[in-house]
Amino acid sequence: MMEKSSSNNSKENKRQSTTKSIECKTCGDTAKYSYFGVISCDACKVFFKRNAERGPKAFKCHFDGNCQININTRHVCSYCRLVKCLESGMQTEMIRSSIRKKNKTKKKRKLIMDTIQTKTSTTLVRLNQPEQFPTLNLLRSDQSTLAIDQWNLISNLSHCYDEYSGILLGEHYIREQNLLPLKLRFKSASMIEFFQILLDTSQSIYKNNQDFLSLSEYDRSILLHSTFIYTSSLSANSIHYQIGLFNCPAFYTTIELIGNPNAAAANKRIAKRMDFDMITMKLFLAIISFSTIRCTIYSNTPLENLSKIKKILDIQNKYIELLWRYLLYKYNFERSVICLSNLIRCLFAINEALAEAYDFQWYTDTIDSLVQQTQQTLNFND
Incomplete structure (x- = not known):
């Protein structure tokens, strides 16, 4: 037995x-x-x-x-x-x-x-x-409320903005810094150069988005000048979070040297709000790239009316609905609300950091240059 x-x-x-x-x-x-x-x-x-x-x-x-x-x-x-x-x-x-x-x-x-x-x-x-x-x-x-066309749009957005190149560059930068003696790590010159490289990668948000390319040259120019400062900063800070740069005390020390203590404090607030998956972040970047609210901190163009305001608002609403449906698919209702709230708070923290960065000549010059490059590329491809 x-x-x-x-x-x-x-x-x-x-x-x-x-x-x-x-x-x-x-x-x-x-x-x-x-x-x-x-x-x-x-x-x-x-x-x-x-x-x-x-x-x-x-x-x-x-x-x-x-x-x-x-x-x-x-x-x-x-x-x-x-x-x-x-x-x-x-x-x-x-x-x-x-x-x-x-x-x-x-x-x-x-x-x-x-x-x-x-x-x-x-x-x-x-x-x-x-x-x-x-x-x-x-x-x-499929238990989600996303239609096939919406899944296709999410896939297209994933290919519009390739975060892996920026992450690979960031990981290489972190490894290089860790090989240096402690006193030589994260110096101002190397960090400014790294920031400029990451800002450059954000051009793809506009260059590869078919909805953005469908707009007139006039409307694209206005949106570029008013939103690029936000999308590029959000994109760069997202990569900072992915590679663990926000966890380095020397990072904040150098931010204070480049700018001031308020800039370092603003970056710490950004770090607390950056816990999003990349699909959520890409959808949020798309929404901001079609924002019709003019940046009040920094702009080189006068306030002008968009020629196809209804079309742009329809595109933005499409991405807002897509983000909400994706959050409901990924989380429950309560957590989706919290995530959306954190996205908005993250944008406020970005806005605060940009107010401090306005005094950095290298930063404003970099944004000017990248906006012009992106605009020229888009116009050339028309």
């Missing part, structure tokens, strides 16, 4: 270990089983089964095959998802073999069951039926 009990326990442990949740090799969703040769979730299993024999050529990627496939974006680009399925090891041949094996098993089972029904009682038939396993939900729906 002891041996039998031990055997049952080992079988139970084995069964539990085989059903332990792991990640899908394609999208990272929760997965329990191997399909077509690879651990995958139900959604990717169904997707691969439906599309594998058609091949990637049956689809088209609008971003040259560079889409990031994860649980949130897996349904945005079928081309990149199928490519990732194949690269993870899924085998098309196993689809055909599984169908043949399934049909063969069905025929054999039907023959056995017909024989049992003619020779035994209903009770015996019930006892000889195969073991029933829990039904897998192969058609689990």
